Amino acid sequence: MKPRIKYFFIYFLLLLLLLSPSLVAYVIEKLPSRFILCILIQGGLLLLPFGIFHKNLRLYLYLLIGWILLAPFALISPVFFGIEMNTDFLILVINTTFREAIELFGKLIIPFILFFIVYVGLYIFLVKKSVKKISRKTGIFISILGIVMFMTGIISGTGFQNLAVNTKAGLVSYYPTDILYSALKYSEKIKRVDHEVLIKNYTFQAKKEDTLKDREIYVLVIGETARYQNWGLNGYKRNTSPLLEKRKNLLSFSDVSTVGCMTELSVPLIITRAKPYDFEQHYSEKGISGAFAESGFQTYWISNQEDYFNIRMHVNELKNVINLAPSRSSSQSVYDIKVVDAFDSVLKNDHSKKIFFILHTMGSHFDYSKRYPPEFNVFRPSGNGEPINAMNPDNKEIMVNSYDNSILYTDMILDSLISLIKQENAVSYLMYLSDHGENLYDDSRMRFLHPPSEPTKYVAHIPFFIWTSPDYNSAYPQKTKELHNHLNSPISSGDVFETLLDMANITYPKANLNESISSDKFQNSKQEILGGDMKIYNFKNLH
Numbered sequence: 001m002k003p004r005i006k007y008f009f010i011y012f013l014l015l016l017l018l019l020s021p022s023l024v025a026y027v028i029e030k031l032p033s034r035f036i037l038c039i040l041i042q043g044g045l046l047l048l049p050f051g052i053f054h055k056n057l058r059l060y061l062y063l064l065i066g067w068i069l070l071a072p073f074a075l076i077s078p079v080f081f082g083i084e085m086n087t088d089f090l091i092l093v094i095n096t097t098f099r100e101a102i103e104l105f106g107k108l109i110i111p112f113i114l115f116f117i118v119y120v121g122l123y124i125f126l127v128k129k130s131v132k133k134i135s136r137k138t139g140i141f142i143s144i145l146g147i148v149m150f151m152t153g154i155i156s157g158t159g160f161q162n163l164a165v166n167t168k169a170g171l172v173s174y175y176p177t178d179i180l181y182s183a184l185k186y187s188e189k190i191k192r193v194d195h196e197v198l199i200k201n202y203t204f205q206a207k208k209e210d211t212l213k214d215r216e217i218y219v220l221v222i223g224e225t226a227r228y229q230n231w232g233l234n235g236y237k238r239n240t241s242p243l244l245e246k247r248k249n250l251l252s253f254s255d256v257s258t259v260g261c262m263t264e265l266s267v268p269l270i271i272t273r274a275k276p277y278d279f280e281q282h283y284s285e286k287g288i289s290g291a292f293a294e295s296g297f298q299t300y301w302i303s304n305q306e307d308y309f310n311i312r313m314h315v316n317e318l319k320n321v322i323n324l325a326p327s328r329s330s331s332q333s334v335y336d337i338k339v340v341d342a343f344d345s346v347l348k349n350d351h352s353k354k355i356f357f358i359l360h361t362m363g364s365h366f367d368y369s370k371r372y373p374p375e376f377n378v379f380r381p382s383g384n385g386e387p388i389n390a391m392n393p394d395n396k397e398i399m400v401n402s403y404d405n406s407i408l409y410t411d412m413i414l415d416s417l418i419s420l421i422k423q424e425n426a427v428s429y430l431m432y433l434s435d436h437g438e439n440l441y442d443d444s445r446m447r448f449l450h451p452p453s454e455p456t457k458y459v460a461h462i463p464f465f466i467w468t469s470p471d472y473n474s475a476y477p478q479k480t481k482e483l484h485n486h487l488n489s490p491i492s493s494g495d496v497f498e499t500l501l502d503m504a505n506i507t508y509p510k511a512n513l514n515e516s517i518s519s520d521k522f523q524n525s526k527q528e529i530l531g532g533d534m535k536i537y538n539f540k541n542l543h
């Protein structure tokens, strides 16, 4: 090969390597126009400094290793989650613990690292083969080519008007500048959202409408990744809820959709007044425990999860917090029975007349087989103990078995909580719902887990149960009757906030009884769902 052609070829390969993280992402996301614009905009950007570095080209190419090191960030969201990087998603990635990453991508992490080493190695190999310097004339020519490519990309992407604005938009929406920009936005957001300061003087002006002579104990259980259809009491072919099926005064609502399709979005939307179209409203308001506290309740948060940023800020509002989740780097899991034990010990030691609990469980979080002890390994084979490649649809049966075992275990957890509350002979309710559902290779789309974009009906349709104590039913017969009336109404987990307060007969000036299923004023929910891509989906349009 002629030296010139050889060097041209090497530079072509180097450019291709530098651009490949985004090009691969756009192929996965099926965005052909972004693919071409990326070659023009980011390719042009890469060629731009050739004129300056013409005497020392290798130095420039070595500096670009920084560009390459950002590749994993660009690839994680499209490769593993099928969506483009955004600031909120970056928060989720940063908040993913080591343990969760291992559980989820166990088998993929080592190939991913090996691939990355080869990728960087190949880049350095090619740099060493490249020419050390070029003539000033050639350098300037390449720089001009870079400018032409860059501007062609910007103009064909967004038009001639507002060139400065469009140039900035072009820069911040392509790898690797998009990642740096997202990181900057993230740090700004963390600084801006000083929740403690924002809610300093916040009050619901909530008050309890009556004074009961009996003790009151109200409990919200936020489950994890449990979907509607895998519960025996919702008509599943397997008897996964033998205990709850026998419970009197337990209602299962049939048409409830999640309000957010991942934990970090769903939980704040359940426990605050924020709505999917204004998620950030929750930054400047207190969670529901605040309204209970104003009404004279002792409030507890007992969690078996590491509650992150968006949830953590509301946990910090409570005085009584019991966190049972293992430390970040631990590979051990804690079974939800620990939540029951902690709940039991609070009931034994706190004799307050009014108590409100939020229990945040691990439920059916992947790896399902790690959520229950051996006694609950009923549906087999379930992969307990053996390493299973969950990403392989051929293992569907094992995944479904272990998932069903985790539901069976949750049935026992909920039933035990109800037993403990019942012993107190108080005016009580226990509300259980899941933060979202799960895909289990259900149809030809072969979806698994709960990817942040485009939820399926399997992710959106959640179990929602309310148990009321005999004393509750006699104290509030009208509310109990309305709950029965709404058993098959379209409901969203976004209705939980108003329902919990109304069921406890707590009012506040901004109360909206249209969202309370224990009220005759309830109006069918629009069942809007916030996706991890921050788009709004409608439950009834999902498949």
Ligand SMILES: [Zn+2]
Pocket: 224, 225, 262, 263, 264, 435, 436
């Ligand atoms: Zn979740």
